[in-house]
Amino acid sequence: MFGGHAGKLVTYDPQKLREVAATDKQGKTLDVKREITADGVRLSVTGSPAMIAMHFDNGIHSRPASGPSVEKPMNEVPGATRATYAVKYHKTILDWVPLITKPIGQPFEVVALDAVAPTAGKPLRVRVLQDGKPLAGVKLGRGEEGTAADPVTDADGVAAFIPVSGFNRLWAGKRIPVAGNPKYTELSYEYSFGFNAK
Secondary structure (H helix, E strand, O other): OOOEEOOEEOOOOHHHEEEEEEEOOOOOEEOEEEEEEOOEEEEEEOOOOOEEEEEEEEEEEEEOOOOOOEOOOHHHOOOOOEEEEEEEEEEEEOOOOHHHHOOOOOOEEEEEOOOOOOOOOOOEEEEEEEOOEEOOOOEEEEOOEOOOOOOEOOOOOEEEEOOOOEEEEEEEEEEEEOOOOOOOOEEEEEEEEEEEEO
């Protein structure tokens, strides 16, 4: 789940959900079927997944000289001088087995450091990676975005998140300036890391 805006779910083009992968606790890839419905994409997984991962491409949003942003590259919007390419990645952890502590190769990725099911109120340590390398200075939030009080990753890309009882959605995000690209001036990475805590 990627949420929406201001706490409200929004509709989206199902084609933006580019990749979905499910893995069992032995690391075997499981079949995933997609069903496009009126309120989004429903997934059916064959077998017992330990982890489900996704890639959601939210497109390029350009800011014209006046008015709201439009979903087009900057070079197709008259007067636009800035644009953001919004890319989102996701994991839901269903079984805390060793494989969930290994990166799966997402360009922007959150990886749990321990294969131990989280407990409400006890820190869950994660590492944030960009292109497989630890990324410092990334805020970890709850739900859709971060706040000033949220933990930030250290030089090793590590930070601790405090789970609550029930389903948790850890959010991580990073905006990266881009120079010399006619289509956009900023790359926005967001991550949604879902899991249950007792």
